Amino acid sequence: MKVLSVVGTRPQLVKLAPIAWELAARGDDHLIAHTGQHYDPLLSQSLLDDLDLPAPDVNLEAGSAPHAEQTARMLTGLAPVLAHARPDWVLTYGDTNSTLAATLAAAAQDLPIAHVEAGLRSYDRRMPEERNRIVADHLADLLLAPTAAAMANLTAEGLAARAVHVGDLMLDTLKAVTHPSTGPRGHQRPPFLTDHPGPYLLATVHRQATTDDPERLAAVVAALAACPQPVWLPVHPRLAARCRTFGIDLTRGTLHPVDPLPYRSMITALAGASGLITDSGGLQKEALALGVPCCTLRTETEWPETLHDGWNVLVPDPRDLPAAASRPRPAGPPPSPFGDGRAAARIIDALAPRTVPAAPAAPLLTR
Template identity: 50%
Template sequence: MKVLSVVGARPQFVKCAPVSRELRKVHEEVLVHTGQHYDYLLSEVFFRDLGIPAPDHHLEVGSGSHGVQTGRMLAAIEEVIAKEEPEIVLVYGDTNSTLAGALAAAKMHVPVAHVEAGLRSFDRRMPEEVNRVLTDHCSDLLFCPTATAVGNLAAEGVTAGVHLTGDVMVDALRENLPLARERSTALADFGLSPKGYYLATVHRAGNTDDPAALRAIMEAFSRLDGPVVFPVHPRTQKKLAGYGIVPAANVRVVEPLPYFDMLALLSGARAVLTDSGGVQKEAYILEVPCVTLRENTEWVETIEDGWNVLVGADADRIVAEAERAGGARRQHSARFGDGHAAARIAAIIAEYEP
């Protein structure tokens, strides 16, 4: 089949790598990069390190409000679909690129396949939650990473085309962790010892657009009993400067890291502090305690198994849970699959008949 794959943000590049490799064994893939993430360290370096083929179409949409960005993507993807005439459009995750790809395809009567379908935080204030729900309800093939995701869709009346494939992030981590440990010198470069530091990421609007929340998070980092490696998203960096927030001496502010360096640092951290959905899941898979700087999560499995705890932007809670290394660890399971999700996705697409 001719599959048009739409990506645009850093987490999607990681998920795309194993799926694209499997797709191209059987199908013709046309890769579209919307340009939602366009900074070199958030985009191009991932294509290089993960061996992702160069995009066939780079839309260069760039940043903007949700409406402006999604609208530009929708118009541009529509043109690509008209030109390429794919038999199916494949989208990933929960970004504006995801929704724009799904809507453009659905309106042009091209079947939509959604990788990472069925996730729910049940918080419609999050743009990602709106993107997930809308994308799922206009998808024809829904590739669920967990049984929880399948249940979420069933509760909304979505059962046709639903497949429990496992999570492609397990595929990516199994393939890339040995490479990261072999190639990355990040721990040595930062003078860190395994389990002797924290890793932090903050990028969600609920934290970055609220000066009080961002200030509380940075205060918590300053109180931790060890160095905090803090790769800062360009948008977060602007907010810190705009609010006049100066990170403490123990907080090592660095540019966004290449994938192998980030993976090496994550696997070696005492705990990770994040508001990223993907990092929560990566931490679980790597058996690293996680402290989530939100009041909800779409990855409830990480909470249920005791590897993750929700603390919001409360400085005291952040410090207490981080120094407990994420709370009491109870169990670790193969909830996210066996590392063969990408092959299942390619096979299901091959068998699909609209």
């Protein structure tokens, strides 16, 4: 079986890792096309190294650009790659512009598409991620749902016949990192865990809805700086650029900006935090799996499972953040809606019976 994975961002590399490990263990042919949507080494190469992933077979180097331009670059770059590779499956991940471009490019060539993390819905179509995931789900031939709620969403949209509940790849990778006997080794503790002992909050801010509105971004940064514990903020390149443009100082109050962390270090930092503050999707899940209370700086979440018993709370108004971040930890263990850490095996099992003989392929184009 030949699988071509299309990825482009840090979260997609986290999802890719257990797929790559599983395909390698089974001896299947796995090609990786990196769109270059995340091109900063701290968001791309460090993840490849940290998770023992092979170098991508092709890197489109699409870089940063407005939505239409970036997606067009990816479409143009992926078309010849897919035409030469002719994989049995094009595997797309999540809800990024890389996913949208891969879906459209593969559909145009009538190649089978499997969408990892299918069925998520925030029900806010102003979010580019929501639009991307809807297109990906409705064009894909196989929908790989991470949770029961995602399966219910797909059923409601008439897509149940091509959907499979497989669990969440996030948990596969998380378990491999937190239980080194089952996966890669070599934790690296971020310096602030040893240089600054005591309770702390971990924060991430990167979504367009937060960073591109100067008033909202200023309010979010002010709220982070007003939290009662030290707040360690790995600074995404988009956040750094917008703060420079808007003249927003990230070094104030209890706020401490740091460089983006490698995956293992980020998980170590999250596991040791008294709480997470984020506008990300994936970190909400990782916080729940690690039993860390979360504050999500949004009006909605595509992961409603995380809201159970107050493990995650939505904080649309930044002025409410200091109080929300100080709330008591929920009683009892967190729920476990994301499976058992064997999603990659179920995904490959779901792909294999559907594999059809492919025409001979030319060598994969490289750049």
